[in-house]
Amino acid sequence: MSALLFLLTVGFSGPSTDVSATGMGFRMLQQPPVRLDSTYGCLACHADKRASFNQGVHSERGIKCVNCHGGDPTATVLPAAHRGQFVGSPDKVATVALCGSCHSDPNAMRQYGLPSGMVAEFQTSRHGILLLQRHDENAPTCIDCHDAHTILRPDDARSTVYPTNVPQTCGRCHEDQALMAPYGIPTDQVEKFTRSAHGIALLDKQNFAAPTCLGCHGSHSALPPATKELASVCSRCHVQVGREFEVGPHGQAARDGELAGCLGCHSNHDTEKVQATQIAVTCSKCHAPGTRAQTLGEAIQEDVIQAAQDLQAAAAAVAEVARAGRQTGDMEFRYQTARTAYLQINQVQHHLDADRLEELTRRVRSISRDLRATAEATAERNWEHKLWLVPVWFLTLSWVALSWLALRRMERAGTRP
């Protein structure tokens, strides 16, 4: 009887017990109403887990408290409820095994299309080595990145592993200086990432093709890429640049371990560009002045700046002609050709192939000159319009003058009485 009364109270108190989670009103609107299973005993005491009981993938699949924690869900009072194979709160190492009991089973995961190698991957990761081999309690377990109870799909915007939430999730530990001090790793990665090209694309432009932390480090097998792996990691997305880099002299140097892959010229978390005017300076970090390599660097810098200026001039020419009212379809087509060559320059400079660079630069330049000439011809034609003023005013003034003379003559002759 008392148990029934309790359940009624729980039922009427509404779903808003879990205020701590997020903006409650928002969640209530977003979620289907909480359906209380009055036969489920755990909720009699663990009222704060009711939201998790109803939300997320586990709830949808019928995975309830008992599946992970054991005990007797039919009981509503204490000694009885925590009887049976009661697990309680597993420690960090046990958590890995607990999650793995289902998630490492290919037969269980197949129906959901989920990978089953996550625990195996975790064991190879820095996190896994620290936790499982060295029993370092600072290392994260499954529930430090994923919520323990409310398991949301990765494409749910509230999930901790939703792409735009990943930097924050990693930053929870990796931005903590005290926590990171024993491992001697920096804590500014998230800050740098946020203002990098990757971070701007992901966070500001919501471009999910851009990498999160996981894009380069992996998720369950999280490790910083080794020096020799670097070029492979970057060229997963930067395919053409990677290909050019691999066949060039720097690619060989990277394979020999003499060059830190892409990091030889670029940086990692803030992914700094080498500006066109900084190419030669960047080369001089390794190559002494006057050497063949440094001279090549200066030549590349010259080509790239030249091509950028030519491309700009081409764009200005097209815009100018458009302003003058002419249709610019063919000009735009040629501009795209120039732009393609210009983009190829960005790739080819990673090969350090001066001949091809020069050829591409020449192509941009030639198209740019053509477009410039078209724009100038248009401007000239518009200027020639003004020449019409000469015959117009010559005829007007002479006709007015003749009329005036004729009028005066007629009036003198007495046509006007």
Added chain:
Amino acid sequence: MSQPWTNMKSWLTQFAADLRASTDAGLLGLARYFGLLYGPIDASLPIDQALRKSLRYRLAPHVGWRHALGGIAYLLFLLMVVTGVLLVVYYRPSAQEAFPSIQHIVSGVTLGWLIRDVHVWSASLLVIVVLAHMARVFFAAAYRPPRETNWLIGVLLLVVVLAFGITGYLLAWDQSAYWTVTGALNAFEEIPLIGGLTVGLLRGDPIVSGATLSRFFAGHVVILPWFAMALLGFHFRLLRRHGVAPPSDHDTMTTSQGRLFFPNHLLRSFMVGILALAIVITLAILFPRPLGVQAQPGQVPVTILSTWVVVDVSRALVYYTGGWGFALFSLLGLLLAALPLFDRGTERDLRRRPAATAIGLAFFFGFFGLWVAGRGLRTAVLERPSIEVSIPDPTIQPPSPVDSVINDGGRP
């Protein structure tokens, strides 16, 4: 060497002699000489008589250069008809094709640029000249009976001119035209009772769209010309019946003392007309209307260019005096138009009719002042763009300055 010249001279002499030998006035003789008039028709219809009568017609002695304004307005109207017909040959009134067809007119059609800009400039000058014509009539108190009907027809003609301008404004179908018309229709919609209904009919869609363009095009080239021609016919008919109002100091008209219509008055008209034409062409060549960017209903531009005098004036009014200033100035215009209904006195000296003079001065000089002010605002930045966007480049996104673009192409 002198053989062809002698031939031509003898031919010309013969021609002049034939012309002089014909009993009729020069023009008729010329028509008959070239076979344009055929003897029996000429004899049975009083064409001969009618033409001779109109050529021998004498104007009132007080008709001077200041009376040319109405004629110039008519000349500009005819110029708009001619250039408009030429434009409509190439213009395509659909949301997709309107702007490209104007690009084609400006860049691909022989003298298309000139025809279009003459049309645009005539539209502005027509409003100015019509108002100047009105001002002359107003200050001379020529709207008094028996000419009050003609004043009211003139006011209706002004309305038609404004309607031509408004409907023509959208046809350019660039960002400036599109958003000016959008703004104007939105403002008009605020008028109680009639606003919503009228704008609904004019716009034909929840926003300005291809449906609006079709309606405005139909109004501009099919509906309004009929009104214009009918009103013009009536205007001229009444002018011939009542004559040009005499100045205040002598009320009687003595037509026998006036200037001959042919050739004196015709020559004077020719001088004025050709000068007006040269001015229009000069303005069109020196200050062509920019083509702008094709209308984009989803993007409010940061700046809107005004290309018609009435838009300049409205903009200056709204910018400097707000919506109430605009309403009051419009009321002043309406008062001016309706004045002949109330002002039935005989006093014509400006100093002795201060109320009318004040209204006239305020409106006409206000209009010209606001035009000058509005031209300064031509590319005024919109006060509150509802969406924060800039006008995109018409064709492409040009690369940004050297340093920021160099490496942007590494990734697809």
